Amino acid sequence: MRQEQAKLIHLPELNSLAYLQAEYLHQTFSRHTHEGFCFGVIDDGAQQFYRTGSEHIAPKGDIIIVN
Structure with missing residues (x-):
């Protein structure tokens, strides 16, 4: 189990x-x-995050930059 x-x-x-x-x-x-x-x-799966007033999803393969 992971x-x-x-x-x-x-x-x-x-x-x-x-x-x-x-x-x-x-x-x-x-x-x-x-x-x-x-x-x-x-690398795998997805990340959900809040930015500019709404929720976003970064899927597998995305690169995100937060300042």
Whole structure:
């Protein structure tokens, strides 16, 4: 049975850029902000997110950028 998992890595060679590799099956997050840019690559499944007043879906193969 697949389980949710997440791994956060800081890359010192890229000024300690944080890299999150995760597999979320049912994880939800409340609306929030990030201090810097966030890039997401959807390898499988989809991500639902709120932006500009409505919900959006990023399907497998999409790249998302949030400032």
